[in-house]
Amino acid sequence: MSIIESGNVAAALGVKLCRANVIAAYPITPQTPLTEKLSELVESGEMNAEYIPVESEHSALGVCIAASSTGARAFTATSANGLLYMHEQLHWAAGARLPIVMCVANRGVGAPWTVWNDQQDSLSQRDTGWIQLYAADHQEIINTVIKAYYVAEQTSIPVMVCYDGYILSHTHMPFEVPDQEKVDAFLPPFRPNYALDPSMPANLNTVTLPEPRNNIRGELAHGYMELRYLLHEGMIRAIEVVGEAEQRFNEIFSVSGTAYMDMYKCDDATYIAVAMGSLSLHLRVVADILRDEGIKLGIIGIKLYRPFPCxxxxxxxxxxxxxxxxxxxxxxxxxxxxxxxxxxxxxxxGLDGPSPGFPYVHNYILGLGGRTIRTIDLMDAIRPICTGKRIKDQPGWIGLKI
Amino acid sequence: MPSKPTILTLPEEELVHPGNRACSGCGLSIAYRIGLKALGKDTIVVVPPSCLTVLQGLYPVAATKMPSLNVTFASTAAAATGVLAALRSLGKQGITVAGWAGDGGTSDIGLQSLSGAAERGEDFIYICYDNEGYMNTGVQRSGTTPRGALTTNTPVFGKTQDKKNVPAIMSAHEIPYVATTCSAYPLDLYTKIEKAKAIRGTKYIHILAPCPPGWGYDPKYTVKVGKLAVETGMYDLYEIENREFRLTGASRKLLEKRKLVPVSEYLKMQDRFRGMKDADIEDVQRRINKRWGAYFEMFKE
Known part of the structure; x- marks a missing residue:
């Protein structure tokens, strides 16, 4: 079924299709319509889930951590300072290897307050042990939420699905809503390795020592550092799982998506502009125009940011x-x-080991706190690089009025 | 109501193993041992960082036969909410959910999530064991440290503020059951937790748990110190059930006797109060007399 709706609703419908058991959320712009939609779906009985309107984002993820530890498929969503307020819980969820999925409607962070889009919020949470996926349009939002649960549950690592606040969260676009039956075929029910259960008592996330230590059966159990290594190893393995999820999704839904990055006119490109989220689609317009000027520009939109498909x-x-x-x-x-x-x-x-002479790489910062990104400014910034200009001081800033 | 328990009728099975990592004379270890008997085996416990984390053992050894979820400091009540939501969603019934946190984890960093959960009416028992300070990190002041107590961050004058009244805060949420108890009265503690189990909604139980290293007394006096806290009127045992306040157990007996033990007996047993001058002690006594005077007025037979 094809509908015209906002990016937030696309995310909510994805969560519904995944049959999440427990949803906990706290309002923050521009995430709010997503969780409002979920509360509506739950209250109206269209979705069979528990919706917990918590008193903070820290608690939102706290509820999800405990629900996931008890064997439920858990979901939350946030933006900006809400995500930062979860910071401690982000590490906790990943350290406890819980397959929670969270949407982040990307927004700039304070101080000073801004409600508009940039990606400082989720990118500053890079090292929390979460898989980070970036969607560029509404179709990608709903599809990525569904794939995210698969990847999370296969790897026992939580997944953040990030999309640009307002630009995607609040704009309406047509997108295909996947069939429930196909989603059920794609995403089997959540079967955790262990869930809190009085008939099988276990003490989870307790103090773990610097060195491995014997359990009561005399078997050596991991120390803290081994558990950290295993999370890292799991993240590296997740690159493969993200690829497998994509393939599986493409087969079941008869679509052709890519797992790690979307490449536009890259085959003959001598220059490539790289971005994440909606900007990668905006840049396609720039590539088309600059190609008319004879500049062979290609565009790559990175979809999997952590683990980085290096x-x-x-x-x-x-x-x-x-x-x-x-x-x-x-x-x-x-x-x-x-x-x-x-x-x-x-x-x-480089796939063959350290690259001998790697290309010139230029960095531009743009669009912070919702600063308008004009196509002409993108062209003016990219054109000189593609005609041989080299700048020592990185990064350059686009649209800065100072 | 089940018949009044005696020490002979408590469940025999021990859910806390001997040889755990609690200090000798730990008030919490008495409270936890008896409390788990009252909660029973069909319980999931949520624990933030606290002395209880240490008592429960270091990975991969556990000192308790309970499914227990260790969570971040501020999120005990949110996590208990999450366990409940998952159990409901998965159709699992007959499991009690209990948060068991220290006074810092309750009165300070955990108060927001506790207040949120109580306002939502989450159906769990929240138990705060109050050893009146951050004992696990080396005896720093908390919201519930009493005035005059020396701690490692009130080292010269002692705490210059009053103890935060957490049961009153919880009572203001109009939850169905608030109770205070003390590890020196295990049967009182057992009865109140057992009672809370049968009530729907958010239940809050506050346990005074004397701490030998933090309070500065010989470990063999943990029960004696706890009893003196009650007998001097320093700490009251009561229930607030459906908004009705009632003194219970040893505090109720004080009401009948109309006579309190002088508070100096309690304060002078503990090294943490050594900095208090006679005038400070008299001030504490005056406050107790005022509160208990009101009780005597309120509960005239």
Whole structure:
């Protein structure tokens, strides 16, 4: 069924199709219509789930952590400062290996207050052990939510589905709502390895020592560092699982999506602009125009940010003349986070080992706190790089009026 | 109501193993041992960082035969909510859910999530064991540390503020059951938890749990100190059931006797009060007399 709805509703319908058992949420703009929709679906009886209107985001994820530990499929959603308020719980959920799915309607963070879009919120949570997927349009939002549960439950790692606040959350676009039967075929019921149960008592997440230690049966149990290694290993394995989920999804729904990144006109491209979220679609317009000027520009939209599909990204970029990384976030005092990841993977992770002479990589920061991103500004920023301009000081800023 | 328990009728099965990591003379270990007997085996316990985390054992060894979820400091009541929601959603019935947190985890960092859960009327028992300070981190002041107590971050003058009245805060949420008890009265503690189990909605039980290293007394006096807290009128045992306040157990007996033990006997047993001057002690006594005077007025036979 094809409908015209907002990105937030697309996310909510995805959650409904996944038959989430427990939803906990606290209102924050621009996430709110998503959780309002879920409360409506639950109250009207269209969705058989528990909806908990908690008193904070910290508690929202607290409810999900406990519900997931008790064997329920759990969902929450937030934005900006709400996500930051969850920070401790993000680490907890990942450390406890709980397959929670959360939507983040990306918004700039305070101070000063902004309600408008950038990606500083989710990108600053990069190292919490969550898988991060970025959607570029409404179809991707609903599809990614469904794939996210599959990936989370296969890897026992929580997944963040990120999409741009307002630009996607509040705009209406047509998209296909997947059939429930097919979603059920794609996503089997959640069967956790262990769920809290009085008939099988266990003490979860307790103090774990620096060194491995014997259990009561005399078997060596992990120390803290082993558990951290296993989370990292699980994340690396998740790259494969994300690919498998995509393939499985494509087969069941007869669609053709890509798992890690969307490539536009990259085959003959000498320059590639890289972005995440809706900006990657905006950049396609720029590629079309600049190609009329004779500039062979291709666009890559990164969909899987953590774990970072390093080899795949490096392979797509290493033989170009130049790369332009466009970001709605910054690691203050250095560069955009995606830029450092891409430089790092080009330097160390070319598929054949360290790249001998990797391409020039340029970084632009743009669109912070909802600053309008004009197509002409994108063209003016990208054109000089593609005609040989090289800048030592990174990053450059687009649309800055200072 | 089940008949009044005696020490001989308590369930024999121990859900807390001997040889756990509690300090000798730990008031919490008495409370937890008896409390789990009252909660029974069909219970899921939610525990934030506290002395109880340590008591329950270090991975991969557990000191209790209970399914227990360790959660972040501020989220005990939210996590108990999540366990309940999952059980409802999965159609699992007959399981009691209990949050069991310390006074810091309740009166300070955990108060927001507790208040939220109580306002939503979540059907769990929240138990706060109150050893009147952050004992697990080395005896710092908490919201429930009493005035005058020396702690490692009130080292010179002692705490200069009053103890936060958490049961009163919970009572203001108009939940169906609020009770206070003390580890020195295990049968009182058992009865109140057992009673809470049978009530629907949010139940709050506050347990005074004396702490030998934190309070500065010989571990063999844990029961004596607890009893003195009650007999001096420093700490009252009561229930607020459907908004009705009633003194219970040893506090009710004080009401009948109309006579309190001087509070100096309680304060002087504990090293943490060594900095209190006679005038400070008199002030504490005056406050107790005022509160108990009102009780004597209120409950004239």
């Amino acid at each position: 080899g795949i990204v490096a392979d797509a970029l290493k033989d170009r003349d130049g790369i332009i990384v466009m970001e709605k976030a910054i690691s203050y005092g250095y560069v955009g986070p995606l830029y450092s990841d891409i430089c790092s993977c080009l330097y160390t992770q």
